[in-house]
Amino acid sequence: MxxxxxxxxxxxxxxxxxxxxxxxxxxxxxxxxxxxxxxxxxxxxxxxxxxxxxxxxxxxxxxxxxxxxxxxxxxxxxxxxxxxSSLDSVANxxxxxxxxxxxxxxxxxxxxxxxxxxxxxxxxxxxxxxxxxxxxxxxxDTFRDNLTLHNYVTKALPEQVLEIKDNILLQERESHLGPYSPPHWLFKSDGTFQ
The missing domain is CATH 1.10.510.10 (Transferase(Phosphotransferase) domain 1)
Incomplete structure (x- = not known):
């Protein structure tokens, strides 16, 4: 491809x-x-x-x-x-x-x-x-000792959602909002202002 x-x-x-x-x-x-x-x-x-x-x-x-x-x-x-039917559990x-x-x-x-x-x-x-x-x-390597990506995200939601998102997405957000955008802690997890 x-x-x-x-x-x-x-x-x-x-x-x-x-x-x-x-x-x-x-x-x-x-x-x-x-x-x-x-x-x-x-x-x-x-x-x-x-x-x-x-x-x-x-x-x-x-x-x-x-x-x-x-x-x-x-x-x-x-x-x-x-x-x-019912997807034959023995075969599957x-x-x-x-x-x-x-x-x-x-x-x-x-x-x-x-x-x-x-x-x-x-x-x-x-x-x-x-x-x-x-x-x-x-x-x-972050995910050791029973810490999984799923657990990591679950523990962070909803208060720390901006802390766990891909930095590339954060940079994209900041470039759209400009250099005078409000700090990330002013946003709720749904992206609205607190």
Whole structure:
């Protein structure tokens, strides 16, 4: 794809193979459009396909961006068809040896051998959303000793929402408001003045 993976845009330093490559940055509107595209893809896989498909590895490196910055879900190597009425738990169950997904993105129940499900993809999508708006990967060194990206964001909401958002988004906000914008502590978590 023309614009590579979402991973390259969210974490350009970690995924750049060229030292001279300029950092890629996504503005707020681009991020919203990408999450809408991914949600539409998941809806198609889960609800519109004749046999529902669970991706099982929803993460930024599997989201590809075309020349118009439209997001496409790729890498179906771990995907699973959901077969049968009520989705046949025996066919959809996995062992620990067959753990699906990537640590940090896969739902915790997958590590306990629970069956793959649409809900697992939705969990991974939620982690993807948190990553897109905090700028932090769930596999970041910050997240050790049972601290996860999900817990980190939950603890910060709603009082410290501006403290956890991606600095690129904060810079974008400040550039729109100008140098004389009020300090961030004057804003409520919904963006209105206190």
């Amino acid at each position: 023309d614009n590579g993976s979402l991973q390259r845009w969210l974490h350009p330093n970690a995924s750049s193979s060229h030292e001279n490559e300029l950092p890629k940055r996504l503005n707020f509107i681009q991020r919203i459009n990408i999450v809408i595209d991914v949600a539409s893809a998941l809806d198609y896989l889960h609800q519109q396909c004749h046999i529902p498909i669970v991706h099982c590895d929803m993460k930024p490196s599997n989201i590809l961006l075309d020349s118009e910055m439209v997001a496409h879900v790729g890498d179906f190597g771990l995907a699973k068809f959901l077969i049968g 169950q996995m062992s620990l040896a067959g753990l699906r997904g990537t640590i940090g993105y896969a739902p915790p129940e997958y590590a306990m051998g629970c069956e793959v499900s649409r809900e697992g993809d939705v969990y991974s999508y939620g982690i993807l959303l948190l990553e897109m708006f905090t700028g932090l990967s769930p596999t970041d």
